[in-house]
Amino acid sequence: MSKARVSIVKTDAKPDYPEIHSAVRHALDLIGGIETLIKPGDLVLINPSWVAPPVEREAGCITIPEVPRALADMVRCLDARPVIAESSAVGVDSEKVIQQSGYRVLQEMGYEIVNLKAQKASLEIHVANGKVFETLECWAMVQQADVIISVPKLKTHDQTEMTCAIKKLKGLLTDKAKKAMHQEGLFEGVVDLLSAIKPQLAVVDAIICQEGVGPIFGKPVEMNLILAGKDLVAVDATCARLIGYDPAETLLTVNANARGLGVMDSDQIEVVGESLNNVKRRFLRAIEDDPVEMEGFNLIHGEATCTGCRNTVMSALIDMRNADQLRYLPGVTVVTGDAPLPADVAQKDLVSVGLCMKEKADRHVKGCPPNNALVVKAIIGDRAEVKRMYADESLDKTD
């Protein structure tokens, strides 16, 4: 059986557009080229990550514009129509990301840049054999596209360990569907999405990545790499190895592989271009980044608590610190996983988190993993407004 090919190409530090175009071209040539995927007249949806500000290139938060631009130029040369389209995280105004990140400049140059959130048309796409969803509400362009290309930024993630080609696809969902995914089950829900829309290609912006508490507030890491592959599971498995994970630790990759949507074992993947050993670097994991400690605050994780809830709570605490709200922590006990509620703590001081909790406190945060902002809200209660660090809408409007 032929192996899935994943290419790794090194760029110079701080590459300019011609260098990035050349690296993307080389990465695609190494996996057999883009020409076999695209016919004249095709609508090609190029889907970068615009999760949220900060949009500065050095922050490593969103896909830099030159990577999708290079793809758009190649698609045009094949007489097809490239559209660079995405919707940011729930509550984030994608227009601001476009304006502040360089995508507006691309628009002014004549590239078709689409803020999906501003598109009124959405539709339910069917998920054959979905594990969480039978249908998913996507933007209409997802169904109109002949070819979908995932163009993620490589980052560690506070709920899913890593975000790359598969997780990035959530930007093709409406905000309502994004929220449902967090409440009903992220780890199989995203794989339902992958199985329904079947992107044909991934090109990873791993020029400046992010480690620690990604996908927004992590620390930038200069890697100067472009990766590409037609099997998104193989791409994510290779990126996992690149940043120091065994792919078996990254549940989205595991679940997608288990459903036959791609391969993750190293003996089924041919890495071409740079050797993985020469360019890999262990990234700080979200759980290892900058723990928040506060006297009088108790955090109880059950034995069954997975990284999803561990990272969610950690990320919520970091959000509170960034918003100068740590003073609301003393007296509160947060419980996750299968841990019993402590009998010696009053109900009013308890917050239970996640679908795994058998006993629920009056202040319970549902979801698997739950939304960080809802954990903050449960901790703070009515004492203050939840300050969403990167969203413009209030929490109430986006719940």
Ligand code: SF4
């Ligand atoms: S609810 Fe359970 S399975 Fe889901 S993220 Fe939390 S601990 Fe993990």
